[in-house]
Amino acid sequence: MTTTPILQFGTSRFLQAHVDLFVSEALARGEALGTITLVQSSGDPARRSRLEALAAPGGFPVRIEGLEDGRASAREVRVNSVVRALATETDWPEVARIAAEEAEIIVSNTGDSGWAARPEDDALDFRQGMSYPAKLRQLLLARFRAGGRCIVVMPTELVARNGDRLRSRVLELAGDGEFAEWIGSHVVFANSLVDRIVSQPLEPAGAVAEPYALWAIEEKEGLILPCRHPAVEIVADLGRIERLKLHILNLGHSYMVANWLRRHGLDDALVRDEMADPATRADLEDLYAREVLPVFAAAGQGDEARHYVETTLDRFANPFLAHRLSDIAQNHAEKVQRRIAAFLDWSEQLGVGAMQRHLRDVVTQTEMAAT
Known part of the structure; x- marks a missing residue:
């Protein structure tokens, strides 16, 4: 051997x-x-x-x-x-x-x-x-x-x-x-x-x-x-890359899962289908623009974060991949803590956390569902 x-x-x-x-x-x-x-x-x-x-x-x-x-x-x-x-x-x-x-x-x-x-x-x-x-x-x-x-x-x-x-x-x-x-x-x-x-x-x-x-x-x-x-x-410095992946790509996935669960999670939804819906894509783009990118800008990662968001949106919309929200939803509560709640803590430390209503709603609803 x-x-x-x-x-x-x-x-x-x-x-x-x-x-x-x-x-x-x-x-x-x-x-x-x-x-x-x-x-x-x-x-x-x-x-x-x-x-x-x-x-x-x-x-x-x-x-x-x-x-x-x-x-x-x-x-x-x-x-x-x-x-x-x-x-x-x-x-x-x-x-x-x-x-x-x-x-x-x-x-x-x-x-x-x-x-x-x-x-x-x-x-x-x-x-x-x-x-x-x-x-x-x-x-x-x-x-x-x-x-x-x-x-x-x-x-x-x-x-x-x-x-x-x-x-x-x-x-x-x-x-x-x-x-x-x-x-x-x-x-x-x-x-x-x-x-x-x-x-x-x-x-x-x-x-x-x-x-x-x-x-x-x-x-x-x-x-x-x-x-x-x-x-x-x-x-x-691995930290810069970790933050991009965790708080843009992974955060976006968990945000989509939270909205899917709010619809009771009964349909076998795919990420690509969610992104094909103009209203859903616009909502995610708005989330990144208003609640995510200002935090990266305050941390000195504004340009690379904008580029990473563009790449992430294209990856989510990949017409070939059958990426199921039900798969992403596994261990959802734990993922929300790492991907979204930790991001909100970071944004508070940077002094730019006041306008993140949608992300805060996800954390609150996930915590309520877990109790």
Whole structure:
């Protein structure tokens, strides 16, 4: 079996059309660190059925559909970067061996609930019910005991300062002593941000995605990359990009979901159909102009925010993608807190929060629905 320097936690369609695709394309140019062992950590039987197809010798398809330079574009790419697909529930000893002996980078995207603390996290040995940070602690301990070579941990979960947050939680679980000291000196936790709309899965494996893609990684001493790729950017300040994505693209999605839920969320609405309605598009454009862009202008990001809004509106209107509001609505209350309530806090700090009636209404209604 080929040695795999990239160990990936997560089997989502997003990862298939993002990390896995980038590494596959880079491998063809000789610009990737190597191939991927993919790990399914949730224990979800429905997701386990994907594993064999994800690691099939012929790879899996990703369809890229959308507008590129104003023209309709559709193509299919075969992704062949995944050579192993394992599950923590059944293959933990092999996962731990790869983490200890082969991996140079551990990448993750474990969903909104993957980091939530669980009772099993304090167990001395592996438990399937552990959160992702607790499972990672177990893997790093295996590496420490096997000689402790340096390693990069690169979360892609949509959590602000995700590398710093993950490092803090792993150190909390590690306690005091030589192991914690080794984590502090030999494990590089990279902050990164990912951006691509991946609207639907293909069966048994694969996905449909838009042309736009970004993987922004904050520069850090000791950082190594999984691959070189046009969509991978090394940046000095990830915060500027985080704010654009979270408080323009993600905020816009949650605003549309809030309006859809107000209509009782019974229709199988697509983002592209919402954008095709002149009144809905005008309302969203007005929201950006009156309640969002003045905040970015006050923060010194006015020009780049205006450009990002224009790009976002085009991405939302992509006529190819079946991006369902019901999918975006998952964990809606938590998303509203991160995307809209946090934005309102930021705007208050900048002194420009007085005129944001629509966004404040979304937060209030979401909080009332949750009680």
